[in-house]
Amino acid sequence: MYPDSIKELIESFKYLPGIGEKTAERLAFSTLDLEEEQIEMFSSSLLDVHSKIHKCKNCNTLTDYDLCSICSDETRQNNVLCVVEDSKSVFLFEKLGMFSGKYHVLDALISPLDGINPEDIGLNKLLDRLHNESFDEIIFAFKPSIEGETTSLYIKKILDGMNIKVTRLASGVPIGADMEYVDSLTLERALRDRKVIE
């Protein structure tokens, strides 16, 4: 029904998560309105992302280079390490601009139900860094979940006796949330971690 090239482009958009038939059709047709150079950039950046992007050899953050821009930035605090579950978290924190230390991206969070055991999360690379660099504090910035909790506790146990302060992100009621929509686990945690008003 569609011309072949449009059909292929619709199929391509459908590879992406959350994009169904209708949206793929709409997006494919909308590319007809783009400028020649926009299309060329779109097309080549797709190839580039696949051929150039890989993990930083030091911290695992996705990068175009051997060493990512954060690891190679000597102006950053090198005594605080923020451990995250994926590169997206690094970019999210960097966007906020509230953290000036270093990062380390795990291969995954421990999740026995999904077959992901402690030996699958890339711990050795993290431990090597902790031995070679000199961090005073390590912050676990995982999503609040069983997997995040398990991973934090597991690594914390290994670090016992290493004289590194181990912290995690605060959990609690999100700013702006309607109390009635806050789930009970979050509320429980918020109550347990309540802060003195000074």
Place this chain on the structure above:
Amino acid sequence: MYPDSIKELIESFKYLPGIGEKTAERLAFSTLDLEEEQIEMFSSSLLDVHSKIHKCKNCNTLTDYDLCSICSDETRQNNVLCVVEDSKSVFLFEKLGMFSGKYHVLDALISPLDGINPEDIGLNKLLDRLHNESFDEIIFAFKPSIEGETTSLYIKKILDGMNIKVTRLASGVPIGADMEYVDSLTLERALRDRKVIE
């Protein structure tokens, strides 16, 4: 903050209508999970759509060829012409599979407020076809709107005396709609065009 190639891919997704920063980021990262060949097809189909797709020289439907697959299909009814406002409408009707006649895509609908006058909608090409081919009926299948109405009436006037039956799509209450959500114009039209139950 992002590696250059990811940044460019995010920018590219943002060119598309309805895709904001967050969605563009999500989509760009999701391409990292695609197979090599999916990425190559995606990348090349973007270029192909831009370089190969153009209007059918007879009916204006977007096609890879000189003459679109509908115009070159000799098994189709060649005495009924469905006039639509864009190629998407053609593909929509073809998907339904309820119409086996020919199509003609106008350049636009008449819309004086947007500066689109009767001479801008590509009427000559349509009139040439009406003279060269022999249609018994012409169906206007525009979206129900002032522009659609104006365009229908304008062309109908020109066709007066040409011995062609001129019809338009029925307007009315959409199947499955809740009566209280049907707008008053639609309801008015549905009442005016009411049908005898036989």
